[in-house]
Amino acid sequence: MIWGCGVARPKPWDVDDELWAVVEPLLPKGERRVRHPGRKRHPDRLVFQGILFVLHTGIAWEHLPQELGVGSGMTCWRRLAAWTEAGVWPRLHQGLLARLRSADALDFSRTAVDGSHIRALKGGQETGRSPVDRGRTGSKHHLITDATGIPLAATLTGGNRNDVTQLIPLLQAVPPVRGKRGRPRRRPDIVLGDRGYDHDKYRRLVWALGVKPVIARRGTEHGSRLGAQRWVVERAFAHLHSFRRLRIRWEIRDDIHEPFLTLGCALICWRRLTKL
Known part of the structure; x- marks a missing residue:
């Protein structure tokens, strides 16, 4: 696709449908409580985009732009910690490596x-x-x-x-x-x-x-x-x-920095896949 003529170029932290189709099945399902549901849960896709925004820009969590629609930076931080505990990032990386091998690119x-x-x-x-x-x-x-x-x-x-x-x-x-x-x-x-x-x-x-x-x-x-x-x-x-x-x-916590490291490796694999 040629970008121009008023068509906005996608940002590197944008989560397109193809990437989301790979990530979404790996995420644990967050169920709202019935009796005391509290605030409506922010969509996982937007929160994932907020995590990618922090990874790409290095911005502090509390400075996440409200225009992204991801809620607060603490929401993204908590979801990152929860998804890390669920083992999402190593499985994402491993799955992308399998796709590369299937395409004879590994x-x-x-x-x-x-x-x-x-x-x-x-x-x-x-x-x-x-x-x-x-x-x-x-x-x-x-x-x-x-x-x-x-x-x-x-x-x-x-x-x-x-x-x-x-x-x-x-x-x-x-x-x-x-x-x-x-x-x-x-x-x-x-x-x-x-x-x-x-x-x-x-x-x-x-x-x-x-x-x-x-x-x-x-x-x-x-x-x-x-x-x-x-x-x-x-x-x-x-x-x-x-x-x-x-x-x-x-x-300060290594268990928060390491997920960024694994996610970065996974995104490099994803970029290679999209060029095949």
């Missing part, structure tokens, strides 16, 4: 891992003094992608954690992905890592999972040529941190 022949520091201005759980940010309090996003840069899983740690400590958790966090006949695919053939993952202990642990580690060695000259294959995870981080709520961590 490549498990190799994966790439990396970590990225972010500021954590209010402190909280899973934070620490960042060695790359003058000791300021920060967190780390750890990411594993397929060979084309599609996020398979992400974890959150304090900013003082070494990348290598998340190598096994990342591989174990990859969900079983359906979309093809036979058993779901979960383990890649190869995992690529930079020198930060160079440790013989973790190489043995990776081999034990049935995955071949291809990791640059410390103390060797540059020119391992892994960058020609690992750049996809760096691009995935660029996409992930284009969501302003993930560029700087404002949440």
Whole structure:
């Protein structure tokens, strides 16, 4: 479709019918009380749009524009917490990965891992003094992608954690992905890592999972040529941190920041699907 001639271009946080058809079946049904119903419940679709607005813009909950029709920011925050407790976001991500695999758009022949520091201005759980940010309090996003840069899983740690400590958790966090006949695919053939993952202990642990580690060695000259294959995870981080709520961590509670991280991964998968 060509946008113009007075037709408004959709905003990135707009929830179109196709995306809502994927999200809605995953949401728990909120039933109103019969005897004391209270206020009418805000529609889930509008609340989800409010959550996406916060994720994209990084705006504070209390500053959500009333024009969105989502009610108060606290309504969106509560619904985010409830949907997180119900396991909505991992199931959304897993379902989108299955669709990508069904469309032959997911490549498990190799994966790439990396970590990225972010500021954590209010402190909280899973934070620490960042060695790359003058000791300021920060967190780390750890990411594993397929060979084309599609996020398979992400974890959150304090900013003082070494990348290598998340190598096994990342591989174990990859969900079983359906979309093809036979058993779901979960383990890649190869995992690529930079020198930060160079440790013989973790190489043995990776081999034990049935995955071949291809990791640059410390103390060797540059020119391992892994960058020609690992750049996809760096691009995935660029996409992930284009969501302003993930560029700087404002949440004290890690169980509120992590849903944004998983939702961001799911939206990257959704964007890839819409381009197929």
